[in-house]
Amino acid sequence: MKAGIVGLPNVGKSTLFNCLSNAKAQSANFPFCTIEPNVGVVNVPDPRLKKLEELVNPERVVPATVEIVDIAGLVKGASKGEGLGNQFLGNIRETDAIIHVLRCFENDNIVHVDGNVNPIRDKETIDIELQLKDLETVDKKLEKVKKAARTGNKDAMREDEVLSAVKSALESGKSVRTVQVDETSRAEFIKPLQFITDKPVLYLCNVNDDAAVTGNAYVEQVRELVKDENAEVLILAVGTEADITELESYEERKEFLADMGLDEPGSAKLIRSAYKLLNQETYFTAGVKEVRAWTINSGATGPQAAGVIHTDFEKGFIRAEVIKYDTYVQYGSEQKVKEAGKLKVEGKEYIVQDGDIMHFLFNV
Secondary structure, rough: OOEEEEEOOOHHHHHHHHHOOHHOOOOOOOOOEEEEEEEEEEEEEOHHHHHHHHOOOOOOEEOEEEEEOOOOOOOOHHHHHHHHHHHHHHHHEEEEOEEEEEEEEOOOOOOOOOOOHHHHHHHHHHHHHHEEEHHHHHHHHHHHHHHHHHHHHHHHHHHHHHHHHHHHHOOOOHHHHHHHOHHHHHHHHHHOOOOHHHEEEEEEEEEOOOHOOOOOOOHHHHHOOOOOOOOEEEEEHHHHHHHHHHHOOOOHHHHHHHHHOOOOOOHHHHHHHHHHHHOEEEEEEOOEEEEEEEEEEEOOHHHHHHHHOOOHHHHHEEEEEEOOHHHHHOOHHHHHHHHHHOOEEEOOOOOOOOOOEEEEEEEO
16 A cells, blocks of 8 residues: 655655655654655554563564655646656556645745745646546546447446546546445446545645644635645655754754754654555554564454455454453553453454454364
């Protein structure tokens, strides 16, 4: 699962990506490795993992990860191929969620592609290009669907109705994610087309350091604009945080953050938010050999969670022993949890909860 960073040129996308890439400088628990020049795998900061490490004292700790993709700046006309737009839009299509970076700071030394700072205009520019590309996609599909619908094919008629609603929304400047249809229709007719504007989105307001905690007038404009989108808005002083990651010692970085009024790097909040945006949750395995965070989709069953470790675990799943994170912390060890009768045994229908500590029994 990948989250793609998008935005106009010079809004701070590459600086953000570099900031995330240097996250290892903030703590040994935040390593980063580059798969390709523009794709990074970043560890998800999780205080629960650190607490489990303290209690279990394992030989090693393995965190959950999320992939972040740095996509080159889009420009007006991208949907028609301007500025290598087709390539960049193709890169966005391959991601599962979007981190939309908006410039919310003044700096005469950093030229804005449109001459002045205006995050509302910038957002609309990107939205229009993504919507135009989706309109191209739905038009092509509708040509085929309407032919089948005219023959009386009931499935094609249903698809025609749904995709016509998508087309109408796009033509009125709305994104596909706002189209109100039942989940079955969305899964059958919308999801397979991989509409760019159907992807969940997080808006990242890039600010100067004096606005890193409370934001500024630009941030408030963005919040007001997206209030009906069911999208999170994060504030991050990207340039300043990138500078912080260059500091030598952990104590220096901590002091710098404290001066800004922050108790942790904003990049850590962003990584956690991206993980959540991708509909990901974490369960843990905890033993003296290893304490590990495993990534699952929200709503995963016990067997599906076991399959993340190994396909044989899912095929031969018998049951799962489950300890709630808070319970584990309360009693301090698996043995004490068992003695207190707080360990639960769950079957194949169990829906794994974020933070569960699990042990699987299986037979292949």
